[in-house]
Amino acid sequence: MTAYQHHLIDGIWTAAQSAEITRIHDSASGTELGQVAHGTREEIHLAVRAAKNAFASWSTLPVSTRADYVRGIANQLEEQVEQLAQGVAAEVGMPLKLSRRIQVQMPILAWRATADLAVECLADVALGHSTLNHVPVGIVGAITPWNYPLHQITAKVAAALVAGCTVVLKPSELAPCTARALGEAAVAAGLPKGVLNIVMGDATTGQALVDHPDVALLSFTGSTAVGRRIAASAGQALKRVSLELGGKSACLATADAPAESVVRQVVGSCFLNSGQSCNSLTRLLVPIELYDTYRALLADAVTRLTLGDPLDSATRMGPLVSAAHRDRVRAMIVEGESQGLDLIAGGSQAQLPANGYFIAPTIFGRVPPRSTLAQQEVFGPVLSVITYETEQQAIDIANGTAYGLAAAVWAGTTDHALTLARQLRAGQVDVNGAPYNPAAPFGGFGDSGLGREGGKYGIEEFVEIRAIQMPVSSARETA
Incomplete structure (x- = not known):
């Protein structure tokens, strides 16, 4: 039985403060697999503070350098493919053969693909006498579900990191093994402290992240009902949201x-x-x-x-x-x-x-x-x-x-x-049966959410556009 009783805060696995836990079970047998500690509001605050302290240096690194860190995380995850596939199969219930390919190997490919897109996607754009910059939005609060745990984490965290954002991740308490592995991979890859923080927990933990005033963007995947509440809360604070919700x-x-x-x-x-x-x-x-x-x-x-x-x-x-x-x-x-x-x-x-x-x-x-x-x-x-x-x-x-x-x-x-x-x-x-295209934007209309994930469109969710107007004569000289 595995005890998930630590949070990754400022590059260090820190013992949980709360005794509140969620018990997770093997989906095929019902036997207990482990216990997940619930992060407190104070622990969320510490994680956000670490992300805030790391933002200034991380956001100013060359995009190519940030992309190299993301590739390093993919390399570390690749060493754990079989262990992760078995963990997700037990937690979520997907057959092992599919779990290995869909739940683990495809997300690892997505980490690399996101890194490969970053430099071109985030390059400055000339528009007449203006130059358009892609500016990281700031601290991202990412809340992810249990059904495709590593995939959903990847869609948010990899894109946010190459964009220059720092992240506080609250993964699902029902499928924690991939989040723990990601934290270990980030540390092993030498990701600077505070750039990625992971706080385990339940809905109360997630709400503390939603409420934190220093979080600039909330990226959530889950039910439409919860997405509405997050959007309403974010609207009051004028925070940006990216919501991947339900479907029919x-x-x-x-x-x-x-x-x-x-x-x-x-x-x-x-x-x-x-x-x-x-x-x-x-x-x-x-x-x-x-x-x-x-x-x-x-x-x-x-x-x-x-x-x-x-x-x-x-x-x-x-x-x-x-x-x-x-x-x-x-x-x-x-x-x-x-x-x-x-x-x-x-x-x-x-x-x-x-x-x-x-x-x-x-x-x-x-x-x-x-x-x-x-x-x-x-x-x-x-x-x-x-x-x-x-x-x-x-x-x-x-x-x-x-x-x-x-x-x-x-x-x-x-x-x-x-x-x-x-x-x-x-x-x-x-x-007519066209295959899945991981580079295409993923997201929906209506109650299926706001924003897109995947490919260059997923990276663009985590930036602001700044237009720098140059004197017309200077722009001509530059041209």
């Missing part, structure tokens, strides 16, 4: 779409990480006349999603992160069953492994577009199949939630799919 992403399949390919993508997306992904395709929109075809294909596809221990190589879908989260997802499934929806697979009575926080991959058919299952984020392995009669009706249904994080379109031709994709209000839209 739709996959729109036209009458001439290849049904087998559609089902392959939707099942892979909806049930990845046991449905614990904000951008999961959780609504499948199909022509009403093809409902029976899609029903049969989906029912067959789900039979290959073997539930089990994430460390077992035969497992294709693992458990959920906690008992509380499992119970919340199960309650939404029970509500769908009570409405008499067509249960294509899974459900609350499906056979499950004896221990752990498992939910069977569940598919409901003929789901009304305005129902709870079609409107609210489940954040579990639940797919809603919705029928439509015309493509315009399908577009209206796809855009008919408060969210706008991701979407997908399948049609017989790319041009047809692209025409439909341009009408969807979502931050990312996949056309």
Whole structure:
């Protein structure tokens, strides 16, 4: 059992002041894995003060030097790939093979990619007789979730560091192993003291970070409800925010779409990480006349999603992160069953492994577009199949939630799919099974949040633009 009882403050692992803890459990067995100490308001203050003291020197380093430190952190993390993959598999429930690639190796690549982009992205820009500088926004408060712990930390911290900001990170108390490893990697890479501070803890710890007057920007990934509260608090203090929130992403399949390919993508997306992904395709929109075809294909596809221990190589879908989260997802499934929806697979009575926080991959058919299952984020392995009669009706249904994080379109031709994709209000839209592009901006419309992460757009979230006007004669001489 691991005790996470230290915070990284000003380059030193400091013993926690509070006796308050969160117990974390193995998602497949329910056995206790460790305990996470809750950071206090005073510890948040100490971390912010360290970040403030480090900002002047860090922000004035050459961008290339900051990028080299970020590469050094990636190198240190790479030495821990297997240990981290097993830790995330146990904490979150993603099967080990996927955890190794998605939860660990991809974030390490993102650390390096962010470093490689930094110099070009942050270079001065000439605009007539003006020079545009990218100025670090200041101290960043980063609050990250448990579902993709290292990935979400990377999207915020790597970009903020190359931009010249200093950071106080409050990672999820349910998945702490990657945050601890990151702190150790930063120290081993020689990152200057105070540039990255990590305070473990719960929502109270996070609120102390939100409230701190010296934090210039709050970067949060999590629920829309919490994001609203953070935005309201930040608004009072005129702090900048970057919010990556919930989703209810739709996959729109036209009458001439290849049904087998559609089902392959939707099942892979909806049930990845046991449905614990904000951008999961959780609504499948199909022509009403093809409902029976899609029903049969989906029912067959789900039979290959073997539930089990994430460390077992035969497992294709693992458990959920906690008992509380499992119970919340199960309650939404029970509500769908009570409405008499067509249960294509899974459900609350499906056979499950004896221990752990498992939910069977569940598919409901003929789901009304305005129902709870079609409107609210489940954040579990639940797919809603919705029928439509015309493509315009399908577009209206796809855009008919408060969210706008991701979407997908399948049609017989790319041009047809692209025409439909341009009408969807979502931050990312996949056309005919297009692969993930880590350099593309990630973020959403509406209740899915504010701002973007990833690539140069993610770095730009952490800078202010300063325009320096030169005398016209001087500008001409410079040119």
